[in-house]
Amino acid sequence: VATEVFRRAPNGASFVARVYNELGLRMCVVDQTVEAMLGFRTAAALTDIPHEDLVMWDCGGGSFQLVRTNLCGSAGKFSMHLGRLGDSVANAMLLKLQGREAANCASPNPVSLREAELLIEALEQEMPEAPDWLRDSSGVV
Structure with missing residues (x-):
């Protein structure tokens, strides 16, 4: 895949x-929807968390997916939050903020507090708006 x-x-x-x-x-x-479903099903298979309580997060190199079962809908339906910001995108943004070239360094670390704050601001500008189902979720496993 x-x-x-x-x-x-x-x-x-x-x-x-x-x-x-x-x-x-x-x-x-x-496509990203299939990628999200594969991630959710993998997480569900590897944990004892009931499916209705599971929120799967996958942050890969170029994209991210958040998935949960759709508690208000039919069985087998899911809510998804998808985006094109993966860890390599965040690293590239951080290197740019630092004025460094990706070809010349393997990692943006160490990161100053100010650089982290600037990265958060940049990511918030690029990140799609979080859906209500995600905002209303609580608890981390």
Whole structure:
């Protein structure tokens, strides 16, 4: 299964084809909704938390997904909060704030308090508005 990096990359589809042609491995580029559902089902399978209490968060290199069962809707329905801000995006934003080049450093660490505050401001500008179901959630496991 291939996710955000393959969805965004100009050569994503050709790379998937090359992997199949050279190695015989079938890859499937999935959309973010499928990625979110796979994450939720994986989290549900690996925990004893009842599905109705589970909120799954997946922050990958290029995207994030938050998923929970839709308590107000039909069985098998889910609420999702999806976005294109993954950890590599946040790292790139932080390096830019620091005036550093990604090619010249492996990590933005150490991070000053001011840099962290600036990053939070930048991420808040880019982050989609949180849905009501997420704002009303409580508890962390």
